[in-house]
Amino acid sequence: MSSPRYALSRHAALKIRSHGHVLVLPERAIRLEGSGGEILELVDGQRSRADIEAVLDARYPETEGLAQEIARFLDEMIAMGGVVRVEEITASTNP
Amino acid sequence: MNETTPLNLIAELTYRCPLQCPYCSNPLAFRERREALSAEDWGRVFEEAAALGVVHVGLTGGEPSARADLPEILERAVAADLYPHLVTAGLPLKPDGLSQLADLGLRSVQVSIQDATAEGSDRIAGTRSFEAKLALCERTKELDLALTLNCVLHRENLDGIDEIIDLAERLRADRLELANTQYHGWALLNRAALMPTAEQLAEASTKVKAAQARLAGGGPNMLFVLPDYFSDRPKPCMGGWGRVAMVVDPIGRVLPCHEAGEIDGLEFWDVRTHSVAEAWNEAPGMQAYRGTDWMPEPCRSCPEREVDFGGCRCQAFRLLGDAARTDPACTRSPDHEIIVAARDQRDPGFVPRR
Ligand code: SF4
Ligand code: SF4
Numbered sequence: 221m222s223s224p225r226y227a228l229s230r231h232a233a234l235k236i237r238s239h240g241h242v243l244v245l246p247e248r249a250i251r252l253e254g255s256g257g258e259i260l261e262l263v264d265g266q267r268s269r270a271d272i273e274a275v276l277d278a279r280y281p282e283t284e285g286l287a288q289e290i291a292r293f294l295d296e297m298i299a300m301g302g303v304v305r306v307e308e309i310t311a312s313t314n315p
Numbered sequence: 316m317n318e319t320t321p322l323n324l325i326a327e328l329t330y331r332c333p334l335q336c337p338y339c340s341n342p343l344a345f346r347e348r349r350e351a352l353s354a355e356d357w358g359r360v361f362e363e364a365a366a367l368g369v370v371h372v373g374l375t376g377g378e379p380s381a382r383a384d385l386p387e388i389l390e391r392a393v394a395a396d397l398y399p400h401l402v403t404a405g406l407p408l409k410p411d412g413l414s415q416l417a418d419l420g421l422r423s424v425q426v427s428i429q430d431a432t433a434e435g436s437d438r439i440a441g442t443r444s445f446e447a448k449l450a451l452c453e454r455t456k457e458l459d460l461a462l463t464l465n466c467v468l469h470r471e472n473l474d475g476i477d478e479i480i481d482l483a484e485r486l487r488a489d490r491l492e493l494a495n496t497q498y499h500g501w502a503l504l505n506r507a508a509l510m511p512t513a514e515q516l517a518e519a520s521t522k523v524k525a526a527q528a529r530l531a532g533g534g535p536n537m538l539f540v541l542p543d544y545f546s547d548r549p550k551p552c553m554g555g556w557g558r559v560a561m562v563v564d565p566i567g568r569v570l571p572c573h574e575a576g577e578i579d580g581l582e583f584w585d586v587r588t589h590s591v592a593e594a595w596n597e598a599p600g601m602q603a604y605r606g607t608d609w610m611p612e613p614c615r616s617c618p619e620r621e622v623d624f625g626g627c628r629c630q631a632f633r634l635l636g637d638a639a640r641t642d643p644a645c646t647r648s649p650d651h652e653i654i655v656a657a658r659d660q661r662d663p664g665f666v667p668r669r
Binding site for chain 2: 230233238239245246247251
């Protein structure tokens with residue numbers, strides 16, 4: 221099985237404003253601090269966690285603990301209902 | 316970003332509503348006021364609000380679907396990159412109308428019911444509407460939009476809270492708001508008819524906890540908060556005055572909450588004569604109770620002043636005649652006895668909104 225990809229949950233939306241990124245869920249809006257917004261921009265239903273790490277690693281090569289930060293953030297978002305794991309995408313649904 | 320960057324816009328499109336709920340938060344004098352903003356005006360409000368930082372818009376009223384141009388208004392909200400949420404009583408909108416709104420980009424829907432049965436709900440609503448509400452809930456789920464079921468609670472329906480929870484489960488609601496009546500607008504007029512007993516509330520709270528445990532993980536996400544009349548502290552009304560939530564009322568005023576326009580002596584600005592940013596940032600009424608500088612004692616030196624912001628200004632105005640006093644719902648308020656006394660004022664029969 222390939223590693224899971226990450227997507228915004230079906231009722232979630234990411235909005236970008238001059239004051240920063242905001243995750244919007246039905247009847248809830250959550251301001252994203254730190255790298256949260258950048259991570260969510262990469263949560264597109266196509267990328268796995270390793271893919272997201274690779275992009276941010278290239279962007280911030282000197283940063284310590286990036287992988288852990290991404291993992292922690294994604295878990296938090298999943299618990300909150302903003303992000304889902306897309307397990308195997310089979311040939312029939314993704315021709 | 317600063318302390319007054321709004322995230323939510325509550326767009327009150329109209330005061331019109333086919334129902335007559337006795338706890339309606341609309342102003343008592345709503346009949347004298349005609350809605351003033353065209354779809355085009357709303358479009359401009361949405362664009363300017365988004366530029367200020369707003370991400371989410373609740374299309375509400377009255378009943379928003381009483382406006383024939385609701386689809387056009389929704390389209391403009393989508394075009395402004397807002398997350399559109401519809402707050403409806405379930406009519407006159409029809410399921411096919413909802414499908415049209417979903418095609419235009421609607422994301423989530425809140426349907427209010429008045430009780431768990433057709434008989435109870437229709438009696439409180441004053442109009443046959445329960446079946447229409449259920450049909451709309453079903454279509455919401457078919458369309459894969461997020462569904463919140465909302466029921467305002469009071470003495471007459473609190474005992475049936477289990478049935479309301481069952482209904483939300485059957486409808487596969489994502490959220491269930493069990494909203495205890497807040498005494499504004501018509502609800503204050505009908506307070507003695509709506510006021511629950513402390514025992515009813517305690518029992519309802521136990522039932523909600525049991526249902527949450529039973530559904531653990533599955534089922535609707537339930538929200539039940541004790542009403543401020545029965546808790547020791549006021550609610551952090553709207554997340555603070557002029558802080559995160561912006562209301563634009565049907566006559567075009569930018570307000571910090573639905574009721575604030577009824578406070579005597581406060582000046583709010585109209586979106587037809589001011590930009591949304593000016594009306595939000597600079598109107599004297601918006602500035603009157605922002606932050607903590609305006610606070611009297613006991614709030615001024617209270618460690619909780621950034622938690623509840625001193626409670627509700629409208630409640631202080633309505634009950635004490637002075638919006639700048641501490642919300643009497645707080646046990647630290649010198650006026651708290653009036654809340655305690657109101658808990659025991661009961662009288663049958665309410666005046667429907669008309
Ligand atoms: S509370 Fe009832 S009467 Fe008032 S707007 Fe809502 S549905 Fe209509
Ligand atoms: S005294 Fe004022 S700030 Fe303190 S808890 Fe009461 S209402 Fe809130």
